[in-house]
Amino acid sequence: MSSVLDQIFVQGKRWLLSWLAGIPDWAIQIVSSLVNIAALLAVFLTLFALMSVLERKILGRMQNRYGPNRVGPFGLFQPIADGIKMLIKEDIVPARADKVVHFLAPVILAAVAILTLGVIPYGRNMTPFRIDGGILFFFAVGSATELAVFMAGWASNNKFSMLGAMRAIAQMFSYELPLIITVLPAVMIAGSLMPDKIVFSQGEYTLGILPRWFVFTPWGAAAFLLFFISGLVESNRTPFDVPEGESEIVAGHMTEYSGFKYATFFLAEYLGMFAISGLAVTLFLGGWHAPLRVLEFIPSYVWFFLKLGVLLFVYVWLRATLPRTRVDQMMNVAWKFMLPMSFACLIATAVWHYAGRGLRGWLWSLFVIVVVYSVLSILLDTRRKFARRVYRFAE
Amino acid sequence: MNGAAFIVISLVTLGAALAAAVLPNLMHAAFCLVLALLGLASFFFLLGAEFVGLALVFIYIGAVAVLIVFTILLTRRDSKEHLGLNWSGVLIACAVFGGLTWAILKTQSLSIIPPQARTLTVKRIGETLMTGYVWPLQCVGLLLTAALIGALVLVMEERR
Numbered sequence: 001m002s003s004v005l006d007q008i009f010v011q012g013k014r015w016l017l018s019w020l021a022g023i024p025d026w027a028i029q030i031v032s033s034l035v036n037i038a039a040l041l042a043v044f045l046t047l048f049a050l051m052s053v054l055e056r057k058i059l060g061r062m063q064n065r066y067g068p069n070r071v072g073p074f075g076l077f078q079p080i081a082d083g084i085k086m087l088i089k090e091d092i093v094p095a096r097a098d099k100v101v102h103f104l105a106p107v108i109l110a111a112v113a114i115l116t117l118g119v120i121p122y123g124r125n126m127t128p129f130r131i132d133g134g135i136l137f138f139f140a141v142g143s144a145t146e147l148a149v150f151m152a153g154w155a156s157n158n159k160f161s162m163l164g165a166m167r168a169i170a171q172m173f174s175y176e177l178p179l180i181i182t183v184l185p186a187v188m189i190a191g192s193l194m195p196d197k198i199v200f201s202q203g204e205y206t207l208g209i210l211p212r213w214f215v216f217t218p219w220g221a222a223a224f225l226l227f228f229i230s231g232l233v234e235s236n237r238t239p240f241d242v243p244e245g246e247s248e249i250v251a252g253h254m255t256e257y258s259g260f261k262y263a264t265f266f267l268a269e270y271l272g273m274f275a276i277s278g279l280a281v282t283l284f285l286g287g288w289h290a291p292l293r294v295l296e297f298i299p300s301y302v303w304f305f306l307k308l309g310v311l312l313f314v315y316v317w318l319r320a321t322l323p324r325t326r327v328d329q330m331m332n333v334a335w336k337f338m339l340p341m342s343f344a345c346l347i348a349t350a351v352w353h354y355a356g357r358g359l360r361g362w363l364w365s366l367f368v369i370v371v372v373y374s375v376l377s378i379l380l381d382t383r384r385k386f387a388r389r390v391y392r393f394a395e
Numbered sequence: 396m397n398g399a400a401f402i403v404i405s406l407v408t409l410g411a412a413l414a415a416a417v418l419p420n421l422m423h424a425a426f427c428l429v430l431a432l433l434g435l436a437s438f439f440f441l442l443g444a445e446f447v448g449l450a451l452v453f454i455y456i457g458a459v460a461v462l463i464v465f466t467i468l469l470t471r472r473d474s475k476e477h478l479g480l481n482w483s484g485v486l487i488a489c490a491v492f493g494g495l496t497w498a499i500l501k502t503q504s505l506s507i508i509p510p511q512a513r514t515l516t517v518k519r520i521g522e523t524l525m526t527g528y529v530w531p532l533q534c535v536g537l538l539l540t541a542a543l544i545g546a547l548v549l550v551m552e553e554r555r
Contacts, residue, residue, distance in 0.1 A: 131445065133445050136517070143453055150464055
C-alpha cells in the first residue's frame, strides 16, 4: 500500500504515456519531458502562491499583527488578487531604456530559476531530469543569474538600478565560492555529481535509528550551515537583501520595472529560493529519505516537501528577525570567514573518510573543524568591537 | 533529429557571433557573444559531452561574460566615432580561419567512423584528471594561483 502511494505519480505518468504506444520513440521522449515540465511548473507555481501569502502571515504573526486576512478563508486567496492586480497594471518602460534587454532580463531570470529546479530529486524515482553532472548543471545554469541581474540594471538606464546590479553581482560572486565548495564534501563522499546518487548514499541508518544524513556529521553540519548562509545571499533574501535595499537604492535593479515584469522578478527570487533549499535538502538533509525506519511508510515526496517547508520557514523567520547587513561586512565575512571554513569542511571530509567513516572519523573531523574555527576567530579577532568606519570617497 | 538540431544551433551560433562582431553598441555585442557561447555549449551537449558543455556555460557565461560586461562598463566609451576597418584584425582573422581550415582538411579521422566510444561520465573525467593528467592539472592550478596573487597585488592599497 505504502509503495503504491509512494510511486503514485510515477505510475500516473507511465499510464499517461501508455496512451501514446503507437508513435515513434523521440516523440514519446518529448511528451515525457513536457509532462515533467508541466508537473514541475504546476507544483512550484502553486508553492510560490502559497509561500507569498504564508510568508506575510508568518511575518505578521512574528510582528504581533494579523497578516493578510480579507480575501477568502484566512486570506488564502490573496495570491489570486495579487496576480490579477499585477496583470492589469500598466507596464512602464523608461524612454531611455534599452527596450529589448529590459524585457529579456526578468524572462532569463525566471527561466534560469525554473531550469535549476529540474535536477532535484523530489522523491523515489521522481527526478524530472536525470543528468550525470546534475550538481554542475545546477550551478552552471544558476550562474546566468548574475548576467540577467546585470542586464536588468544596465538596461534600465538608472543609477539606482546600476548600483543595485553592481551590488548584486559583487555579493553573488563572493558567495558563489563558499556555496560551491561546501557542495564538494557531499559530492566527494557520494562519489558522484548526480543528485540521485547523493540522496541514495544517505539512505542507511546507523544502529537502525540514526539516519546517515550528511548533516549529522561534523563536516556535514558545518557545510550545511555555510551552504545555507550562502544560499540566503544568492537568493537576495534578508538579511542579505543589499542589492534591493529599499531604504537606500529603492529596490536596486528592479527600480524601473513595473506590473508583471516586477512580479516576474519576485517569481524568480522565490523559485531560486526553492531551488537552493531543495538542493540543501538533497545534499545534506537526506533528500526524500525518512528520518526513522518506522516512518518510511509515508511517501518519499512528503518527506522532501516537509524538509523544504522547514527550510523555507527558517528563511521567513530570519527575514522577520534580522536587519540588513552592510556591504563591507558581508564581503569581509565571505572572504575572511566563509571561504577558509568551507576549505576546512573539505579537509574534514577527507579526514572523516580516511579515518573509517565511524566514530573515530566523526571525532577527528570535529577536531579539524573546531581547530580551524578557533584559529580563524583568533585571527579575525571577533571580540574586537566595530572598527571605525573609513570613508574612502567622502569626507 | 540530430541533424536538424545541428543546423538550428549552428545558425543561431553563427548569427550571434556575426552580431557580436558588427553591432555598434558594445554591450549588445557582449550579450550576443554570450548567445554564441551558449550555442557552442549546446554543440557539446549534442555530442554527448555534458561535462565540457556545462563547464563552458559555467566559466564563460557565469564568469567571463560578466567580466567582459564590467570591462565595457568601466572603460571610456567612444562608440560614437567610427574607427574604420582594422586591417591587422582582418589579417589575423583570415590567418586563423585559414589555419583552422587547413588543419580540418588535413585531419584524417573525420572520414573514419570512430570506434564505439564509451559514454563520457564525469567520474571518468575525474579519474583521468587525477591519474594521467595530474601534472598538467597541477601546472594549470599553479598558473591560476599566480594570476590570483598577481591580481591581489595589483589592487592592494598602498600603505602611506
